[in-house]
Amino acid sequence: MGSWVEVASLEELARRKRKLVVVGTQQIGLFLIGGTVYAVSDVCVHKQRSLTKGTVLNGQIICPGHQWAFDPQTGRAADREECQPTYDVRIEQGAVFVNPSPRALTSEER
Amino acid sequence: MTESVIIVGAGQTAAVAARTLRRRGLGGRITVVGEEAVRPYQRPPLSKDYLSGREGEDGLWLLTEDWCDRNEVGLRLGAHVRKVHRGSRSVELADGTLLEADALLVATGTRPRRLPGVEGERVRYLRTLADANRLGADLRPGAHVLVIGAGFIGAEVASTARELGASVTVLERADHPLGHVLGRRMGEVCAALQREHGVDLRTGETVEKYMETADAAVVTTTAGRAIEADVVVIAVGVVPNVEPLIGSGVELNNGVVVDEHCRTGVAGVFAAGDVARHYHPLFERHLRVEHFDNANGQGMAAAKNILGERIAYTAPHWFWSDQFGRNLQHVGHGHGCDEIVVRGQADSFDFTAFYLHNGVLRAAFAVDRGGDIAVARQMISARAMPDPAGLRDENVDLADLSAATH
Ligand SMILES: Cc1cc2nc3c(=O)[nH]c(=O)nc-3n(C[C@H](O)[C@H](O)[C@H](O)COP(=O)(O)OP(=O)(O)OC[C@H]3O[C@@H](n4cnc5c(N)ncnc54)[C@H](O)[C@@H]3O)c2cc1C
Numbered sequence: 001m002g003s004w005v006e007v008a009s010l011e012e013l014a015r016r017k018r019k020l021v022v023v024g025t026q027q028i029g030l031f032l033i034g035g036t037v038y039a040v041s042d043v044c045v046h047k048q049r050s051l052t053k054g055t056v057l058n059g060q061i062i063c064p065g066h067q068w069a070f071d072p073q074t075g076r077a078a079d080r081e082e083c084q085p086t087y088d089v090r091i092e093q094g095a096v097f098v099n100p101s102p103r104a105l106t107s108e109e110r
Numbered sequence: 111m112t113e114s115v116i117i118v119g120a121g122q123t124a125a126v127a128a129r130t131l132r133r134r135g136l137g138g139r140i141t142v143v144g145e146e147a148v149r150p151y152q153r154p155p156l157s158k159d160y161l162s163g164r165e166g167e168d169g170l171w172l173l174t175e176d177w178c179d180r181n182e183v184g185l186r187l188g189a190h191v192r193k194v195h196r197g198s199r200s201v202e203l204a205d206g207t208l209l210e211a212d213a214l215l216v217a218t219g220t221r222p223r224r225l226p227g228v229e230g231e232r233v234r235y236l237r238t239l240a241d242a243n244r245l246g247a248d249l250r251p252g253a254h255v256l257v258i259g260a261g262f263i264g265a266e267v268a269s270t271a272r273e274l275g276a277s278v279t280v281l282e283r284a285d286h287p288l289g290h291v292l293g294r295r296m297g298e299v300c301a302a303l304q305r306e307h308g309v310d311l312r313t314g315e316t317v318e319k320y321m322e323t324a325d326a327a328v329v330t331t332t333a334g335r336a337i338e339a340d341v342v343v344i345a346v347g348v349v350p351n352v353e354p355l356i357g358s359g360v361e362l363n364n365g366v367v368v369d370e371h372c373r374t375g376v377a378g379v380f381a382a383g384d385v386a387r388h389y390h391p392l393f394e395r396h397l398r399v400e401h402f403d404n405a406n407g408q409g410m411a412a413a414k415n416i417l418g419e420r421i422a423y424t425a426p427h428w429f430w431s432d433q434f435g436r437n438l439q440h441v442g443h444g445h446g447c448d449e450i451v452v453r454g455q456a457d458s459f460d461f462t463a464f465y466l467h468n469g470v471l472r473a474a475f476a477v478d479r480g481g482d483i484a485v486a487r488q489m490i491s492a493r494a495m496p497d498p499a500g501l502r503d504e505n506v507d508l509a510d511l512s513a514a515t516h
Pocket residue numbers: 118119120121122123124143144145146152153154155156157189190191192217218219220236237238263351354382383384385399400401402403405428429430431432
């Protein structure tokens with residue numbers, strides 16, 4: 001764990017705006033929102049529906065299961081305690097890399 | 111200034127309102143009075159994962175003891191409010207206790223409608239945790255379950271019963287289920303979903319006569335058929351719990367009538383959730399709906415208005431139903447719509463239906479397409495007039511279409 005993995009090309013994300021990738025045992029959703037790539041666990045903390053099957057509205061990821069709205073940066077669900085794991089993303093020469101260890105939230109994000 | 115609040119009823123609406131009142135700085139007493147003996151809990155799992163046994167009780171609870179202690183919210187459980195006194199903000203409990211406060215929030219919800227003449231040891235309703243515990247014990251492999259009413263609760267019970275290996279017959283009085291919400295075409299899709307999962311759904315047929323023998327319930331239907339079952343679940347809609355308000359001066363009409371701010375006509379008396387018939391500014395009429403999200407949204411709005419803010423509740427109604435391995439969602443109010451546009455494949459239960467009235471999007475119904483519902487919800491709020499061809503065309507991104515119609 002902890003080593004960066006190449007998971008997609010920026011070009012492909014620009015076209016589809018979201019993509020489900022599998023890294024080891026983890027299902028990770030990539031989202032291109034307002035020019036930034038975010039990586040969030042694809043498996044909803046609520047009832048395990050797939051976030052990449054949902055949509056992005058007003059900068060939030062909306063789960064298709066029961067419309068929980070997640071902040072793509074922090075993974076925090078709007079008006080709730082629950083939090084979706086997020087991952088660090090790095091872009092290099094048009095390739096998207098993900099660090100498969102879930103991020104710890106910084107104190108401002110908490 | 112409002113210092114103290116009594117909430118009548120201790121369900122979803124009450125829990126959200128109590129939390130909002132404290133979070134927004136109400137300093138005085140909050141008393142929540144509920145007639146059930148158990149602490150407030152969520153109902154949606156009672157027909158789904160809790161009923162099937164896949165989930166336990168732990169995830170159901172709403173206002174924990176710890177939270178109530180820390181936030182000084184007084185929960186009076188097992189206490190029935192008999193009467194809200196006329197022109198005042200005081201309530202009388204069944205044991206004669208009088209409680210008074212600066213504001214009252216009526217959040218008494220609904221109860222299942224009874225079917226006259228259908229009574230006995232094998233008759234079940236589903237509203238409370240106690241109901242779910244009792245019914246859960248009946249849903250065994252090989253059992254025969256007869257469900258009366260093919261609405262959302264009836265369908266979810268049928269789904270869970272099938273999942274647990276029971277055989278299921280459903281009687282629906284109308285000639286297709288859910289017509290009043292979804293219209294005929296989508297009602298037929300829901301019927302097909304039930305039948306595909308082995309439910310013996312009989313439409314245009316209901317109970318004529320009910321009796322019990324030593325080892326079965328026997329229902330004679332209006333089509334003259336006799337159906338034997340181990341247990342009979344009645345799911346034919348609900349009745350709002352307005353009785354404590356009779357004679358209080360608050361207007362009652364299929365629920366407690368409130369304006370867009372959840373205010374009744376009596377100063378200091380508010381209502382929200384399943385029991386409230388709320389004036390919805392978007393649809394320009396009073397509507398009473400029985401959805402989880404509405405309970406949350408109105409509970410929050412009522413609390414803010416109690417605190418003196420003037421916040422109208424304007425969100426289009428939204429609900430989901432999980433049944434037969436599918437996720438159904440509906441948003442808005444489709445009554446009177448003149449056009450339905452389908453995106454995707456209704457036959458294979460992977461689609462969204464958009465309901466338009468004079469070109470304005472008013473409602474949407476989706477199976478396994480919750481993402482579309484999020485976009486539709488935004489368009490409905492904006493009274494958008496999306497291009498029907500774009501709605502239908504799967505190559506058009508809905509979010510882009512929505513942005514283009516704003
Ligand atoms: C089995 C089931 C499944 C559901 N599934 C879904 C779903 O999938 N999606 C969805 O959107 N919605 C669903 N719902 C609907 C949702 O649960 C309700 O909309 C929600 O519970 C309404 O909250 P409420 O607080 O207004 O009413 P309630 O939750 O009914 O709470 C009202 C409380 O007030 C108490 N009370 C009533 N009268 C008095 C009195 N005089 N004195 C004291 N206490 C009183 C009642 O005992 C009750 O505990 C489901 C409901 C049920 C029953």
